Amino acid sequence: MKPRDHAADHYRRMLSAERHPLERLDGSAAIVKCARNQEIPTGEARGGHWYCLITGAVRRSAIRHGGRRQIVELMLPRDFFLVSETQGEETVEAIAEHTVLASYPCARVELLAEQDRQLAQELREIASQSLARTRDQLMILGGITAVEKVGSFLLSLDERTSSESGRLDLALTRYDIAEYLAVSVETVCRAITDLQQRGIIALVGTRTIKILDRGALEHRARKKMNANRKRLIAA
């Protein structure tokens, strides 16, 4: 039962349900809904818009020489991000079907920030979190094996998602994961299957998993080394 006319207010309440940066701007925030694969509007305002993701997921991606797409930032609920008109090569799109965001005109935010130290501080905090997200992805991409990458990706998702139940709901397709990790879709599948067969994760649905063994996920995805070593010693 979704309220139709009052949908925006519904999300506004969700937004205000907990403290967050830019909180005091909630009153002036516009609620925007996007369907899957729909581009997040830049807005006509000078400097673009700040967004706070309420529901769903958003990707920022770039096309690489050769035509492959690379996701360079993944936004989850309560993440802030900037979409500006001078984005160049980048596109910012909704991943999940029902993606809802709060939108703050950039110019207005900056104007207010000049008068308001607290707000300026919050803006710096937001920027710092964006940097942290990107560094996080960097570390994940730096993994050697695919299982390692997928594993640390799942962990990272789990940490960022405030999931009370032990279940982790990926709002992403395998293709999105593949583009985030810079590996092929097939490899993502195989890695997930592998983790599942080793009892480290469990698939509840296709897009919902349960992490059974966190320790195994963070640590080594190398096992063959032992066999190798033994064989060599035996020889």
Next chain:
Amino acid sequence: MKPRDHAADHYRRMLSAERHPLERLDGSAAIVKCARNQEIPTGEARGGHWYCLITGAVRRSAIRHGGRRQIVELMLPRDFFLVSETQGEETVEAIAEHTVLASYPCARVELLAEQDRQLAQELREIASQSLARTRDQLMILGGITAVEKVGSFLLSLDERTSSESGRLDLALTRYDIAEYLAVSVETVCRAITDLQQRGIIALVGTRTIKILDRGALEHRARKKMNANRKRLIAA
């Protein structure tokens, strides 16, 4: 012939030689010199220090589960970066033998920024550049083949270095490059040798290269793609 007592003034002049953010703080900047592999001092000041790299190179690295080291940010002359005491897992170290930096206490910078819109704007600019550096590295790491990674790394280095001569001086060892790209040292070597043999780059010294064919560097690493492309166009 290096002036001993006046060395700091020498670098101060280098620093002031061109416009840059925080320029007005140059007067209060301390000049710091670091040897290769020496950690950049956090400083005792609350919130750490901002640094502007004048000469040399600096890496920010983290140790990954399994013991491998991953460089998550590479600083070149005229880059700004923050070293704070709550850095956690990260270490920030000089890469080049003679690395010289200008140091600005973070607390002082922020204090001034509250009074000075221009300065606050410059700080945001600095943060934005740091994010851009990290995203750049992300895109490089997202490459499939090692030649692709090394190639785009060299291009990125070249763009960031204001080299008047066509020569690009890497201040990094092969090991550093390997840790930046998350590949093995041997693979870095082979990639460089490969690029050299194909006439795309030329080695002047071990650590100095000349880029002969920029187009080839950006593009090819793939040759099989043709089959793919045909299929896509046909569709």
Next chain:
DNA sequence: CGTGTGATTGATCGAGCTCAAGCTCGGTGG
């Protein structure tokens, strides 16, 4: 009930990790 999108599995082959061995070069002690 076809159609399309997403997910999975199999087979093949080349790229890159690993181990191993040399190589270059600058410094250090005899």
Next chain:
DNA sequence: CCACCGAGCTTGAGCTCGATCAATCACACG
């Protein structure tokens, strides 16, 4: 001066992993 090191760089051989191509399966939708 030379011998000897050690750090960095390079090359080779073998083997694993993942990209690629191909085929199915699951499922929602018109």
